[in-house]
Structures are given as structure tokens and as C-alpha cells.
Amino acid sequence: MTQTRTRLERGRGALGPALELVHTGRAPTRAVLTAELGVTRATAGAVAAELEALGLIRVDSRPGAAAGTQGRPSHRLTVAPDGPVVLAAQVHVDGFRAALVGLGGRIVATAPGCMTVPADPAAVLDAVVEAGAGLLRASGRRCLGAGLAVPSAVAEPEGTALNPLHVAWQAGAPVRELFRRSLARAGVPGPGDATAVPAGPPAADSAPGAPIGQTGNDVNLAALAEYRHGAGRGARQLLCVATGHRGVGGALVLDGRLHTGSSGLALEVGHLTVHEEGRACHCGGRGCLDVEADPLAFLTAAGREPGPEVSLLQQARDLLRDEYADPSVRAAAHLLIDRLGRGLAGLVNILNPDRIILGGLHRDLLDADPERLRAVVAERSLWGRSGGVPLLPCTLDYNSLVGAAELAWQPVLDDPLRALGA
Template sequence: MNGKAEQDHHEAGQVSTRTRLERGRGALGPALELVHTGRAPTRAVLTAELGVTRATAGAVAAELEALGLIHVEPGAAAGSQGRPSHRLVVADDGPVVLAAQVHADGFRAALVGLGGRIVATAPGCETIDADPAQVIGSVVDAGADLLRETGRRCVGAGLAVPSAVAEPEGNALNPLHLAWPAGSPVREIFAERVRAAGLAVPAFTGNDVNLAALAEHRHGAGLGARHLLCVATGHRGVGGALVLDGRLHTGSSGLALEVGHLTVNPEGRPCYCGGRGCLDVETDPLAFLTVAGRTPGPEVNLLQQSRDLLRREYADDPLVRRAAEELIDRLGLGLAGLVNILNPDRIILGGLHRALLDADPERLRAVVADRSLWGRSGGVPILACTLDHNSLVGAAELGWQPVLDDPLGALTG
């Protein structure tokens, strides 16, 4: 090959490489999300999922590795032509999101990496102050301490709160169990506190059950569901969320799926919303302890007390068993109504509801099937949430979303 031919061949190779990289950069976000959710464990699977050539998939994986987001490792899994395909794993030493959660009995800060991995966590079991700025400042400070201790790069921040969060303002409309003023500007406060901690990253806020559902859909019991319904108790109260085709359904202003205020017992307990017999006060931890004849103690939170009581005494104490059955029947009635309206393909339960499902899964499923049209036609799978601290992981998902949308722009822009 003469000199000019060699140069032409070299330049053609450079153009081919540039073209492949340019084409691949448009696939960086989808590729990262596939690895993030565990749906592309190998380069061969990534190639098939993206619908690109092996060379382009290789360039995409190399770019994500260069950004410090994933590692490409030799693997033993068979590739598309029977050859070993490289494994794609999230980088253990990669960037993190500062995730925070506030609930009725305290707060928790964490650093969460790709794949929903909690890298470090710092619980704060303090009495929650009536001033949201004080509490949010404390949890952000705890997260900032974790960042200093670990030396990790932070790319975003997310906060989960036990309240409907109105859009676009980001105000907590009904933080009933926190004694915060209705309409507290939690997103604005959180963003200010993140900046004050020296973090120049985007900050997001959402309802805790919404975020739990998002985390479970991407990394837990909801993985693979198209229409996922999540219903869960917090330390107090009941919340719900719906994920449609991978996206949270939050309604026109962020207030959808306030399932805690479905009436399941018209003659039941007064609810904070002004109604009576709502799911929120008929199936939460305080309701269970009350029906079981137990006086809540100050030593641990109500959710843990309820779980412990179910685990230790459900089998032997008739009063505890009757209390569980009453709550299961109320919960089943509420779930049946939601099934009739939403027609989900999967239901996941968290908090005390998860423990009730574990205690008597057949009773709950029978109530839902008997009281719902679609339940009678074949049943909707009802599963327990599987992630520890799923609201925290979901808060981190908010912070990771800009990176998932545009890894190159978010990390180098």
C-alpha cells in the first residue's frame, strides 16, 4: 500500500470511529439506564437492547467507563455468537447522589450509587422540629458529612417527604404527621441547604411513597411491570403511587394517588383530612397497635413496634391475629377499588402492609379478588416490596435522572 493509500485508509478509519462514537453518544443515556436497572448485564445484551452494532455498543460501553460510571469486565456469559461477552457493572467507586428522607420519627441521609446501591448511610433519630428548614438543614448536613468522609463525587441530591408535593412549586401540601405548616416550600428549602453545604448539584424533592415505587420499579419487586401500583404505610399514615411505562404518574399537579383518603370503613375513625374511615387511619401502624390492644411505647417507632408484634405474637395471640385480619380486610377493600379504577398488572406493598401480606397472603389476595372485577378475571399479582430504604433509593433516582438522560452533558457540561 503506497503512502497516499495508507493515509486515506487511516483517515477513513478515523471517520468511521468518529461516526460510531457520535452515533453511540445518542445511546449513552439509554445504555446507562439499561445497566443501572440490571437489564443489560453484558455487552451482548446491550447490543440487542439498543438495536445497534457490536462495535457501536462497544464504543458506548467504553464511553460510559471513561466517565467513571461503569466497568467493562471479561465475562463467561455467552455472547450473540457463542463467544464470551464482556460483563457490564456499575462502578463501585463511581459518583453518588446525596439522598435524604424525613419521616415522623426522624430522618436519614445516604449516598446512593448507580444500580440503587446505598454506599453509606447516616440515620438521625431526633424529634422532628416543626420548622422544616431546621430538619432539612440537619439531614443535608448529615449527607455532606458522609461525602467528606467517603470522598465521593456528588452529582445530584434528592429528598423524600411524607406529604403530597405540589408541582411545579415543590410545596409539601399535607405534612400532617410532621407538624410542618401546610404548603411548606420543601424543594426550595432543600435546594438552598444543598447549595449552602457547598454542593453545586441539582436538587429534587418528592413524596416518599412515589419515590419508593420508582425505586422498586427500577431495582426491586416492580422490575418489569408496565403498570405498577404501590401502596405502603410510613411510620404513620398510608400512601400510594402508580408507575406507568417506567414513569411516575403524578397527575396534573403532582397530587395523584392520594390513596390514604379512600374510605374503607364509613363508620370508622376520624381522619385528619376531615373524613372518616380512610385507609390512612384504618390500616396504618397506629391503627394496628390500637386494634391489637397495645399502647404504643416511646422506645421505637410505631412501624417497628407493629412489625415486631406481628412477627412475635401473630401465631399465638388471638387479639393480634384478629387485629391483623381486620386491617387486611380493610386494606383489601381499598386495593380492590384501586384495581377497578387503575387495572395495574402488579401491586407491591410496603411498610406494615408488607408485614400483613407476609402474615396472611391468601386472605389479602382473596379479598382483592372477591371485591374487584379484574381480580375475578384472573387476579393481580400482589407482592412485597424488596428494597431496604426504598424511599431513599427513590430520592436518589431523582438525582440520577439528569445523568441517565444525558451522561456526557451532566458530567462534563
């Protein structure tokens, strides 16, 4: 047996971890990869070469590439710019969005769709998958899987939507199963399937490799994406709170893993009471964060009638950005910041996170008056007073879509050779 082969065999188990390090930007050079994996330079070199041969990463050995740990030039590692993609889909209150996402959380192409989300989730899932399949056909890129983000907690392992409060779906709608059916109908290929692009519906009921089409809650997936590629990098106990187009969601990423609770319902932070005499909530409670700190609550507090032209989230963002000088807009922003801060303080006391990231309209509220929000959280939280938890805006565009893509990439990150059928 040659020495090279021995090295490679020793490195096989390192292919997944190595790919994840390059995917998340934590191994920008081969020297860093060597150190992170705790292997010899030769093994790291063989692992990087294998990932490059699989078309997943690019190894740049040109002189002058970024310096290594000893100040010596080291080979630069990046995700392959024209490598495979996954299909990411998101359904929200105002319609859907499809995207092709490469390694590194890079959005290659995206297409929005506006529609009244019907009571039967199959119709909107067919529409978003068809939009994604169209992007795939146009790109000609190899597809390795698909992931879906929905505005509801998703029960595990059933893949059902537990509380789709803002869309008209029945609680318990089998969204994962329906998503997989839509993918099969559109002929979207998955891991282990060597064909490059969907050529139409499959001829037979052949299902190569593992079933594709993972599904998760939109804010959970946003948090996962931000942890791997955005504002959550390096946090150990990451709390994410965000508005969607309607309502408020939360997520917790503990040492890189989403905490979803015993049945997928953890971190339903939208139903924390932040205003005892507040408006009635669809959960049966009153004054929940969900109805007191979402885009509709902001528009209402500012005395604005929501229009039908663009999404409530967009209307609320535009108002906050363009008319903050208007006293009624500023007062509404302060009201929402105070209510959001109250909810965050309660969460800080219970969870003791080391970082909080805010998405959707909450990101814009943080930008509008960061000191006010930090002061409210500090004033009301035990841990806040003794140092403060960093409060940061989410940084990724379409983070729920990038997170849905992470679900689809996971089998590739776990075992690149198996996922690519190599």
C-alpha cells in the same frame, strides 16, 4: 475522520439509554446492550467504553464472563463499584435518614437521625443534609446531585409540600427551595461541579450546572425505585401501596413514568373510605385507609399502647413478627388485612394495574397471611375474580431513599456527558 470517531459520534445519543440499561440491570452484557439499543456491536462497544472512561460503569472482558445472546462469551457490564454517588435524604414522622447512593440503586452509606420534626422544615432539612454531607466527606466519593423524599404530596413545578398531614409543617411549605438552601449551606457539590467532596460552604454564590436538590413524595419515590431496581421490574401498570411511619400512601408507575396527576396530588389512596363508622381522619373524612390500616391502627387494634422508644412502624412490625401466635395480634392483623384488601380492590377496579406491590407495614401483613389478602382483593374486585392481580412485597431496603436518589441520577441518565461536565 476515522471510523472509530464516526462510531462514537453515532453512539453519543445512546450514552444515556445505555447507562440506564446498565443502571437498571437490563443490560448485564455487551451483547444484550447491543440488542437493546439496536445498534452495531462496534457502536455498543464504543458506548460502553465511553461510559467506562467516564467512571460510571465497568466493562469486564475476562474470559468466562457471562454468555452473550449466541452463547458466545460477552463482556460483562456492571456499574462502577467506586463510581460517583448522589446524596439521598428522607424526612419521616420520627426523624430523617441520609444516604449516599451509587448507580444501580446501591446504598453506599447511610445514617439515621431521630428527632421531633419541627414545624419549620428548614431545621430538619439542615440536619439531614448535614448528615449526608458528613457521609460524603467520610467516603471521599464524587457527588453528582441530591434528592429528597418527604411524607407529603409535592406540587409541581413549585416543589411545595401540599399535605404534610403527619408532620407539623404548614401546607405549601417550600420544601424543595429549603432543601436547596441546606445543600448550598453544607457545600454539597452537584452535576457539572468537578470538585469531589464538600469542603465546606462555597466561597461565592456560584451555582455550577443545573440546580441540585429534587424533591418528591416518599411513596412515589419508593414506587419508582421498586420499578427500576426491585419488585416492580417489568410491570407496565405498577400500583404501589405502602404505610410510612404514619398513614398510607400510593403511587402508580405507567410504562416507567410516575403518574402524579395535574398538580402532584394523584394516588392519595390513604383517603379511600374502608370503614364507614371508622375513626375521624385528618382529611376531614372518616374511616380512611390512612387511619384504619397504618402502624398506629394495628397497635391500637391489638390493644397495645405505643411506646416512645422506637418508631410506630418498627413497633408494629416487631409485634406482628414476634407475637403473631397471640390471638389479639392475629385478630388485629386480620382486621387490617381486610381493610387493606378492601382499599386495594377499589383501586384495582379503577386502575386495572398488572402488578401491585406493598411496602411498609403492608408488606409484613402480606407476608403474615398472603392468601387472606389475595382472597379479599379477589372477592371485591371485578378484575380480581377473572385471574387476579399479582400482589408482591416491596424488596428494596429504604426504597424511598433509593427513589430520592433516582431523582438525583436522572440528569446523569438523560445526558451523562453534560452532567459530568465532560
